[in-house]
Amino acid sequence: MTPERRRAAGPRIPRTATRRETVPTVPPASTPDRRTEVDVTALLERGRTLATPVLRAAVDRLAPPMDTVAAYHFGWIDADGRPAHGDGGKAVRPALAVLSAEVAGAAPETGVPGAVAVELVHNFSLLHDDLMDGDEQRRHRDTVWKVHGPAQAILVGDALFALAGEVLLELGTVEAGRATRRLTTATRALIDGQAQDISYEHRDRVSVEECLEMEGNKTGALLACASSIGAVLGGADDATADALERYGYHLGLAFQAVDDLLGIWGDPEATGKQTWSDLRQRKKSLPVVAALAAGGPASERLAEMLAADAKSSDFESFSEEEFAARAALIEEAGGRAWTSEEARRQHAVAVGALDSVDMPEQVRAAFTALADFVVVRKR
Amino acid sequence: MTPERRRAAGPRIPRTATRRETVPTVPPASTPDRRTEVDVTALLERGRTLATPVLRAAVDRLAPPMDTVAAYHFGWIDADGRPAHGDGGKAVRPALAVLSAEVAGAAPETGVPGAVAVELVHNFSLLHDDLMDGDEQRRHRDTVWKVHGPAQAILVGDALFALAGEVLLELGTVEAGRATRRLTTATRALIDGQAQDISYEHRDRVSVEECLEMEGNKTGALLACASSIGAVLGGADDATADALERYGYHLGLAFQAVDDLLGIWGDPEATGKQTWSDLRQRKKSLPVVAALAAGGPASERLAEMLAADAKSSDFESFSEEEFAARAALIEEAGGRAWTSEEARRQHAVAVGALDSVDMPEQVRAAFTALADFVVVRKR
Numbered sequence: 060m061t062p063e064r065r066r067a068a069g070p071r072i073p074r075t076a077t078r079r080e081t082v083p084t085v086p087p088a089s090t091p092d093r094r095t096e097v098d099v100t101a102l103l104e105r106g107r108t109l110a111t112p113v114l115r116a117a118v119d120r121l122a123p124p125m126d127t128v129a130a131y132h133f134g135w136i137d138a139d140g141r142p143a144h145g146d147g148g149k150a151v152r153p154a155l156a157v158l159s160a161e162v163a164g165a166a167p168e169t170g171v172p173g174a175v176a177v178e179l180v181h182n183f184s185l186l187h188d189d190l191m192d193g194d195e196q197r198r199h200r201d202t203v204w205k206v207h208g209p210a211q212a213i214l215v216g217d218a219l220f221a222l223a224g225e226v227l228l229e230l231g232t233v234e235a236g237r238a239t240r241r242l243t244t245a246t247r248a249l250i251d252g253q254a255q256d257i258s259y260e261h262r263d264r265v266s267v268e269e270c271l272e273m274e275g276n277k278t279g280a281l282l283a284c285a286s287s288i289g290a291v292l293g294g295a296d297d298a299t300a301d302a303l304e305r306y307g308y309h310l311g312l313a314f315q316a317v318d319d320l321l322g323i324w325g326d327p328e329a330t331g332k333q334t335w336s337d338l339r340q341r342k343k344s345l346p347v348v349a350a351l352a353a354g355g356p357a358s359e360r361l362a363e364m365l366a367a368d369a370k371s372s373d374f375e376s377f378s379e380e381e382f383a384a385r386a387a388l389i390e391e392a393g394g395r396a397w398t399s400e401e402a403r404r405q406h407a408v409a410v411g412a413l414d415s416v417d418m419p420e421q422v423r424a425a426f427t428a429l430a431d432f433v434v435v436r437k438r
Numbered sequence: 439m440t441p442e443r444r445r446a447a448g449p450r451i452p453r454t455a456t457r458r459e460t461v462p463t464v465p466p467a468s469t470p471d472r473r474t475e476v477d478v479t480a481l482l483e484r485g486r487t488l489a490t491p492v493l494r495a496a497v498d499r500l501a502p503p504m505d506t507v508a509a510y511h512f513g514w515i516d517a518d519g520r521p522a523h524g525d526g527g528k529a530v531r532p533a534l535a536v537l538s539a540e541v542a543g544a545a546p547e548t549g550v551p552g553a554v555a556v557e558l559v560h561n562f563s564l565l566h567d568d569l570m571d572g573d574e575q576r577r578h579r580d581t582v583w584k585v586h587g588p589a590q591a592i593l594v595g596d597a598l599f600a601l602a603g604e605v606l607l608e609l610g611t612v613e614a615g616r617a618t619r620r621l622t623t624a625t626r627a628l629i630d631g632q633a634q635d636i637s638y639e640h641r642d643r644v645s646v647e648e649c650l651e652m653e654g655n656k657t658g659a660l661l662a663c664a665s666s667i668g669a670v671l672g673g674a675d676d677a678t679a680d681a682l683e684r685y686g687y688h689l690g691l692a693f694q695a696v697d698d699l700l701g702i703w704g705d706p707e708a709t710g711k712q713t714w715s716d717l718r719q720r721k722k723s724l725p726v727v728a729a730l731a732a733g734g735p736a737s738e739r740l741a742e743m744l745a746a747d748a749k750s751s752d753f754e755s756f757s758e759e760e761f762a763a764r765a766a767l768i769e770e771a772g773g774r775a776w777t778s779e780e781a782r783r784q785h786a787v788a789v790g791a792l793d794s795v796d797m798p799e800q801v802r803a804a805f806t807a808l809a810d811f812v813v814v815r816k817r
Contacts, residue, residue, distance in 0.1 A: 122630045124637070187596060191589040210570040213592060214633055217566060217599070221625045224603060228619035236615030240607035246600045251501045254593055258503070 096421070097428035106154030109167060110174040117175055117226050121218055128207045128215045132186060134198060138206050145198060151433060152177050152285040158425055159286055159303055162418045163293030170289025172226050173238055177285045179223035180242060184249050184281075186216035191257065199331055220246070230292075238291040241300070245284035252276025263366065265343045267352050271312065274345070278318075279311030286310070286426075302416045306426065309409035314433045316402035319344035320395065323386055335382035341368070345401065350394030357391035364388065406434045475800070476807035485533030488546060489553040496554055496605050500597050507586045507594045511565060513577060517585050524577060530812060531556050531664040537804055538665055538682055541797045542672030549668025551605050552617055556664045558602035559621060563628050563660075565595035570636065578710055599625070609671075617670040620679065624663035631655025642745065644722045646731050650691065653724070657697075658690030665689070665805075681795045685805065688788035693812045695781035698723040699774065702765055714761035720747070724780065729773030736770035743767065785813045 118129045130136045134145015153174040160170035188194075189202040190212045196202060204212035227239045255273040259265045286307030287300045295303075321330050322337030322344055330336070337344050350361055364385060368374055389395060409430050413423055497508045509515045513524015532553040539549035567573075568581040569591045575581060583591035606618045634652040638644045665686030666679040674682075700709050701716030701723055709715070716723050729740055743764060747753055768774060788809050792802055 122633060125629075125633055183596075187592050191592055209588075210636055213566050213570055214629060214636070217562075217595075218626065218629045220596070220599060221622055221629060224618065224622040225626065228615060228622060231615075231619075233612060233615070236607060236610075236612070236618070239603065239615070239618065240610075243600055243603040243607060247597065247604065250504075250593060250597045250600060254501060254504055257589055257593070 097424050099428050099432045102158065102425055102429060103150050103154045103432075105167065106152075106157050106174060107150040109157055109171050110150075110153035110178065113171055113226075114175045114178055117179065117222055118219075120222065121215070124207075124211070125215050125218050128203060128211045129182075129219065131206065132182060132203050132215065134200070138201065145200070148198070149436075151429065152181065152282065154429060155282070155285045155307065155426075156289045158289065158422065158429070160289030160293045161422045162290040162299065162303065162416060163295040165289070165293030167289075169293045172230060172235070173242075173288030173292050174285070176223040176227045176238075176242055177281060177288060179219045179226065180246050180249070181281055183216045183220040183223070184246075184253070186212050186219070188253055190216075191253065232292075234292050234294055237300075238288050241288065241291060241304075242284055245280040248276040248280030252278075252280070259343055262343075263369070264351065265348050267345070267348050270343065270345055270348045274315040275308060275312055278315045279308040282311035282314070283307035299416050302412050305412035306409045306430075309405045309412065310430050310433055313402045313405035313409060313430070316345055316398050316405060317434050317436065319346055320398055320402070323389065324395070334379065335386060338382050338385055339377075341365075341374075345398045346389050346394035348394075349397040349401075350389040350392035353393045353397070355392060357388050358393075361385070361388040361392055402434055406430055476803050478807050478811045481537065481804055481808060482529050482533045484546065485531075485536050485553060486529040488536055488550050489529075489532035489557065492550055492605075493554045493557055496558065496601050497598075499601065500594070503586075503590070504594050504597050507582060507590045508561075508598065510585065511561060511582050511594065513579070517580065524579070527577070528815075530808065531560065531661065533808060534661070534664045534686065534805075535668045537668065537801060537808070539668030539672045540801045541669045541678065541682065541795060542674040544668070544672030546668075548672045551609060551614070552621075552667030552671050553664070555602040555606045555617075555621055556660060556667060558598045558605065559625050559628070560660055562595045562599040562602070563625075563632070565591050565598070567632055569595075570632065611671075613671050613673055616679075617667050620667065620670060620683075621663050624659040627655040627659035631657075631659070638722055641722075642748070643730065644727050646724070646727050649722065649724055649727045653694040654687060654691055657694045658687040661690035661693065662686035678795050681791050684791035685788045685809075688784045688791065689809050689812055692781045692784035692788060692809070695724055695777050695784060696813050696815065698725055699777055699781070702768065703774070713758065714765060717761050717764055718756075720744075720753075724777045725768050725773035727773075728776040728780075729768040729771035732772045732776070734771060736767050737772075740764070740767040740771055781813055785809055 114133075115135070118133065119126060121129055127136065127140060131138060134143055137143045156174035156177055157167040157170040160167055160173075163169075185197065186203055189197055190204040190209055194202055195205050202212070203215065207215075223242065224239055227235045227242065229235075252273050252275070255269070256277065259269070259273065283304040284307065287295075287303035290303055291300050319337065322332070322342065323335060323346055325332065325336070327334050327336075333339060337347075347365075350358055351365075352358075368385075410427055413426055493512075494514070497512065498505060500508055506515065506519060510517060513522055516522045535553035535556055536546040536549040539546055539552075542548075564576065565582055568576055569583040569588055573581055574584050581591070582594065586594075602621065603618055606614045606621065608614075631652050631654070634648070635656065638648070638652065662683035663686065666674075666682035669682055670679050698716065701711070701721065702714060702725055704711065704715070706713050712718060716726075726744075729737055730744075731737075747764075789806055792805055
């Protein structure tokens with residue numbers, strides 16, 4: 060992974076919010092004609108349809124009770140073992156993985172083991188992160204450690220990680236070895252990001268750069284791998300794979316910026332989270348760190364308020380109005396507008412990374428449409 | 439891994455103990471002339487000397503604080519970060535890995551990335567198992583989760599596992615892909631073994647077969663990988679690698695049988711464990727399950743006694759004599775003699791597996807000497 064280093068963030072943060080948006084979504088920079096050509100729903104459905112049976116077959120290989128615990132985590136069964144139809148998520152990663160195979164002139168199916176391996180690694184990290192973070196809910200359901208205990212969360216996470224390597228390496232090809240190496244690098248980045256996330260919790264101040272680095276590790280690295288793994292399996296050269304990784308990495312940062320906006324200003328009905336969700340969790344997300352870095356009266360007042368909150372014993376019982384006041388200060392200090400602009404910038408870098416890669420025009424249009432989809436979303 | 443299935447264990451268990459041993463070690467079956475040719479200490483030292491610097495360089499790649507936590511786990515620093523010279527263990531796995539490269543006519547150095555990867559996976563499993571099992575001590579020191587907290591134990595375990603793949607796959611060769619695939623299979627077996635170990639804790643009865651399967655997964659699989667990975671990296675064919683895996687798998691079972699004997703009858707001064715250590719932990723180890731499977735008066739009395747113990751509220755305060763009585767019943771029922779014989783049998787299968795492999799005579803002698811060393815030990 061060789062993401063372009065972004066310029067120093069500090070000076071680029073506007074001192075005051077220059078614009079207001081009623082919804083925290085970001086209009087895409089891409090040209091409308093490209094977007095209308097592509098049916099994003101069909102792209103996502105194709106990835107899901109190709110990857111899910113292979114993913115389920117892989118998980119079925121796990122010895123009991125790990126197969127059941129994993130099936131619960133994926134939402135295929137409920138806590139009592141009855142079949143369920145859980146929210147499988149947007150399935151952007153599988154869509155990217157099978158699409159990327161087409162860059163190499165291969166069939167979408169060539170990307171499937173890559174799509175499955177990436178999903179396995181993603182879910183390995185969710186299982187372990189939820190336990191480390193003490194999160195009790197994921198996708199509107201109790202997390203695995205809550206239902207099946209910490210040992211099963213550790214064990215099944217480990218098993219999914221191992222399974223990811225197995226699914227790729229049993230292909231027995233040189234390309235599979237290269238794909239696994241890239242996936243391993245991405246996994247190390249995921250782990251680094253979680254380590255940073257944990258260490259930042261204990262700190263008063265986190266810089267914008269540190270926040271972006273952490274988000275690049277936690278979100279960018281695996282999306283980078285998803286965007287290139289099909290191409291690698293299809294025999295693409297390293298330069299092509301690197302360019303696709305840059306696309307995915309910056310798309311991940313754009314995604315995360317939008318996620319951070321939704322974490323504060325998102326509509327609870329659309330996101331399924333509480334109002335001011337990230338503020339309630341004292342998350343040092345992009346709008347917060349950007350607002351704190353901006354300087355000026357609103358920024359200083361916010362810093363004082365958050366410092367007081369950190370010592371407050373009745374933070375848990377804060378009213379809606381108290382959180383709304385903090386959100387307003389973040390906005391006044393420019394944190395919201397900056398994050399919105401950052402999403403746009405990362406989206407542009409992502410789409411721009413495709414320029415160096417030779418690929419069929421409809422494949423390029425599909426990558427662009429998926430990038431637009433990722434930044435224009437409400438949940 | 440295609441371990442030879444052992445014959446049904448039940449009927450082979452002697453009804454009464456036919457012999458008594460004052461030390462729970464097992465005289466090797468190998469011919470004395472081969473053993474005198476080989477300096478086992480030098481073999482172990484060679485593996486340690488070749489692998490340790492590469493292992494330390496790999497661990498140094500981890501981002502802070504994971505590098506420090508890992509260095510503590512490996513015994514390179516103490517809990518305050520001061521340099522330490524911990525007990526690095528017997529280093530049988532690195533010795534086997536570099537030796538196996540010579541089977542393929544390669545230099546011992548060719549096996550080093552394999553030795554390092556196997557050590558990383560072994561230590562990944564120790565970090566996670568200690569947390570899952572709630573074990574507070576390892577190698578006479580507090581375990582990582584006790585010193586650095588559960589999150590670091592999970593995170594650093596994950597990082598070591600990922601690093602193992604990285605160390606191999608960055609070689610960029612077809613052989614590295616094959617080696618990683620075998621290591622991944624072994625890791626899945628490790629995880630299966632830990633899952634079995636956890637589930638057996640909650641059961642009244644475990645069969646001899648189930649116990650052997652669990653021990654094969656927990657100990658055999660990784661020793662199998664260690665015994666073949668250097669050969670794979672050196673370009674050996676699958677038949678050769680499979681035969682070396684059989685050697686390592688059965689050597690692991692022999693090792694574990696000896697370990698189970700030491701867990702009950704070992705000299706605390708040599709093992710560094712409490713007297714009757716495995717009995718205090720109610721471990722369903724081989725001597726226990728074999729004694730319970732044997733039938734007869736002693737076996738029945740033992741079964742009644744252990745069933746009462748499971749319900750007893752003052753088990754923690756049992757006297758030396760009470761544990762000694764249980765150990766005597768296990769011995770009377772034949773559990774000790776059977777396990778001793780099982781160690782010998784597995785040792786013979788291990789050494790026999792080498793017969794199908796063409797290799798220099800001094801390499802064969804070294805494998806045989808290491809097998810002897812593993813079963814003739816006091817800790």
